[in-house]
Amino acid sequence: MxxxxxxxxxxxxxxxxxxxxxxxxxxxxxxxxxxxxxxxxxxxxHGPYKAKISLNINTKQQFVEVDTRVTLLDVLRDTYQLTGAKRVCDRGACGACTVLMDDKPVYACSILAVDAQERKITTIEGIYPAETLDELQRAFVENDAQQCGFCTPGFIVSAKSFLDAHPRASAEEFKHGLSGNLCRCGTYQGMQLVAAAMTKGKGA
Ligand code: FES
Ligand code: FES
Structure with missing residues (x-):
């Protein structure tokens, strides 16, 4: 040859x-x-290429052209400036990027934006549009359950979703409900107090 x-x-x-x-x-x-x-x-x-997709974010239907490799977290933060969900590990390990998809907590860093179509996406900005604090947020503040605060939006989204789904949960169950979130500052003592405050008087 x-x-x-x-x-x-x-x-x-x-x-x-x-x-x-x-x-x-x-x-x-x-x-x-x-x-x-x-x-x-x-x-x-084949690829890389952009696709026109439609996303329902905080009850608004949005249309965006994105690279098909882009994650939901990137679109939320970079296209819509919804920066409550944080990028920390970027590999589904820490929960800092937690948002709700069809009312269930998910890691936005581990979901492609194209796969989030026809789902209801709710970020912390959608859960708390007003600037006043609710009971859960106050419990975090009053019990010193954050230091740098970087993990806090993810914890709040997970906690709110858990409490909405399990209003009679015990403190142990509440803590288990937050087991997908990590705090690098180690504010778990404060979180224990939040768990006690949010489940007081409620049965298992
Ligand atoms: S940034 Fe998504 S799980 Fe850590
Ligand atoms: S408060 Fe700093 S990472 Fe949790």
Whole structure:
């Protein structure tokens, strides 16, 4: 086999690939797959590309064009400036990015925005549109259950969702309900007091 055959044999050669790369850079990233001509042959090129999607965020229907690899957290924070959900671990381990999807807490960093379509997304800004504090938020403040506060919105979203679903929960159950959230400042003593305050007089 000649060098030419080795380099340009059946399929897409390295030279063709470089040509395709050159073409792909010049093409607007709006649709996929695309069929490009490389050395006279059609070649299908998949992604990256943007898709127009519709998201229901805090009861508003929003339309946005996003790269299909973008997470729900990125869209919430970067497109809609809903910065209550925080990016900390960015890998589904800490709960700082917790939002509600169809009223259930989820890690927004671990969900693609395209997969959040036709779901009801609620961020902490949607749960608490007013600036006054409710009983749960006051319990965090009064019991010193935050230091830097970076994890706090995620804790509040999880706690509110848990209490709404389990109004008669015990303190132990409440703590279990928050087990998907981590606080790097270690404010768990304050959280114990929040658990006691929010479940006082309520049975298991
Ligand atoms: S930032 Fe999403 S779980 Fe940590
Ligand atoms: S208060 Fe700082 S991470 Fe929780």
């Amino acid at each position: 000649s060098d030419k055959d080795r380099n340009e044999g059946p399929g897409v050669s390295r030279r063709d690939f470089l040509k395709i790369g050159g073409i792909a850079v010049a093409v607007p990233l709006v649709a996929s797959p695309r069929v490009l001509q490389a050395a006279g042959k059609p070649v299908e090129v």
